[in-house]
Amino acid sequence: MSAIAWIAMGSLAAWGWLLLGQGFFWRTDQRLPASHARVEPGSWPRVAIVVPARDEAEVLPLSLPSLLSQDYPGDAEVVLVDDGSTDGTGKLAGELAARYGGLPLTVASPGEPEHGWTGKLWALRHGIGLARARDPEFLLLTDADIAHEPDSLRRLVAAAVGSDLDLVSQMARLRVASLWERLVVPAFVYFFAQLYPFRWINRRRRPLATAAAGGCVLLRTETAERARVPESIRQAVIDDVSLARAVRRAGGRIWLGLAERVDSVRPYPRLADLWRMVSRSAYAQLRHNPLVLAGTVAGLAVVYLAPPVALLAGLADGDGVAAWAGGLAWAVMAGTYLPMLRYYRQPLWLALTLPFTALLYLLMTVDSAVQHYRGRGAAWKGRTYSRPEAAPDR
Known part of the structure; x- marks a missing residue:
C-alpha cells in the first residue's frame, strides 16, 4: 500500500477507537440529573x-x-x-x-x-x-x-x-x-x-x-x-x-x-475573537510541553486532516485503499459530530467541515505556544500570565 493509504488506515483505526472506546464522548445525553430524593419546602439549603x-x-x-x-x-x-x-x-x-x-x-x-x-x-x-x-x-x-x-x-x-x-x-x-x-x-x-x-x-x-x-x-x-x-x-x-x-x-x-x-x-x-478565546489557554492545557504539543499537532493531522486528504488524493491517483479508508474515516468523523450540531440547532451538513475547523484549532494551539514563548501567553482583558499553570499540583 502507498504511504497515504497507510495513514488513512491509521486514521480509520483511530476513529474506530474514538467511536466506541472514548466514553461515547460524541453523545449529548449527559444532562442535569433528576433528583433521587425530594427536597422538601423549608429545607432548601442557603x-x-x-x-x-x-x-x-x-x-x-x-x-x-x-x-x-x-x-x-x-x-x-x-x-x-x-x-x-x-x-x-x-x-x-x-x-x-x-x-x-x-x-x-x-x-x-x-x-x-x-x-x-x-x-x-x-x-x-x-x-x-x-x-x-x-x-x-x-x-x-x-x-x-x-x-x-x-x-x-x-x-x-x-x-x-x-x-x-x-x-x-x-x-x-x-x-x-x-x-x-x-x-x-x-x-x-x-x-x-x-x-x-x-x-x-x-x-x-x-x-x-x-x-x-x-x-x-x-x-x-x-x-x-x-x-x-x-x-x-x-x-x-x-x-x-x-x-x-x-x-x-x-x-x-x-x-x-x-x-x-x-x-x-x-x-x-469574528474569527479573531474566537482565536483569542482558544489560544489564550491551549498551550497551558498541554502543560507548556513542546513534546506534547508536537504529539497533539501530529494527532490532529492524522485523525482530522488525513481523511479528506486521503480521499481526494486516492480518487485523483486511483489509489482505492486510500480513497476508501479516507472516505470511511471522514464519514465516521462527521457522524460523531452530528449530535453536537443537533444540540446547537445547526445545519447537519456542517459535519463535513469538521476537518477545516480542526485545522483552525491546530493553528490556534500552535499560536498559543508561540505567544507563550514570546512572554504573552494567556492574555485576557488587559492581563498577561507569562507562565501560567494548567492545574497546580498543590
Whole structure:
C-alpha cells in the first residue's frame, strides 16, 4: 500500500477507537440529573451566587437580571466581584439590581491580584470569603456572561442534594449566530467532550476523567473548604478543570453535563475573537510541553486532516485503499459530530467541515505556544500570565 493509504488506515483505526472506546464522548445525553430524593419546602439549603466580573458592562444587562430573578425556594443572594473594571461594571450592577429587584446583591472589589493569583481566582477568593460570612451550604460560581433560566438554581440544587453530589457543573450553551461561531463553537464543545468524556467524569466508581465547565458550577461549601478552593488552584488559567481536580482529590463527587437552561450571551462574531478565546489557554492545557504539543499537532493531522486528504488524493491517483479508508474515516468523523450540531440547532451538513475547523484549532494551539514563548501567553482583558499553570499540583 502507498504511504497515504497507510495513514488513512491509521486514521480509520483511530476513529474506530474514538467511536466506541472514548466514553461515547460524541453523545449529548449527559444532562442535569433528576433528583433521587425530594427536597422538601423549608429545607432548601442557603446558596450564595458568586460572579467574578471584569469589564462586563456589555453583557451584564443580559445576564445579571437572570440571576436576580431566580425562582429559588430557599435563601439565596448574589455577590458580584468587580475585578478592576474600567467600564463601570460595578456601578451598572447596582443599577440593574435597583431596577429589577429580586435576590439581594452585594457588589465588591478586591483590588489587584496578589502575586501568584490569576485575576478570576483572586475575584472568586474575595467573593467566596464574603459569601461564607452568611454560612451558605452551596456556592454557585458563574461567569458574568452566563444567563440562567428562572428555575436554573432550583434544578442545580435539587440535583446536588438528590444525587448527593459535591460539584454539579453544566457547560453553558454558547452563542452561535455568526458564520465563524457556527463553524467553531460546536466544535469547541465537541473537542472538550472528546478530551474529557462526560460519562467518564460522572462515574461514581473509579472515574476516568475529571473536569468541570467554569461558567456554571454549583459547589458544596464544605467540600470547597476541604479542597482549599480557590487557594489550591490560585495560578490556574484553566480554572474549571483545576477546580474539579481539587474537589476530586478532596473526595468530592462530581457531575458534568450539557446545559439546557443556561446560556452564554457573550458574542464572538469574528474569527479573531474566537482565536483569542482558544489560544489564550491551549498551550497551558498541554502543560507548556513542546513534546506534547508536537504529539497533539501530529494527532490532529492524522485523525482530522488525513481523511479528506486521503480521499481526494486516492480518487485523483486511483489509489482505492486510500480513497476508501479516507472516505470511511471522514464519514465516521462527521457522524460523531452530528449530535453536537443537533444540540446547537445547526445545519447537519456542517459535519463535513469538521476537518477545516480542526485545522483552525491546530493553528490556534500552535499560536498559543508561540505567544507563550514570546512572554504573552494567556492574555485576557488587559492581563498577561507569562507562565501560567494548567492545574497546580498543590
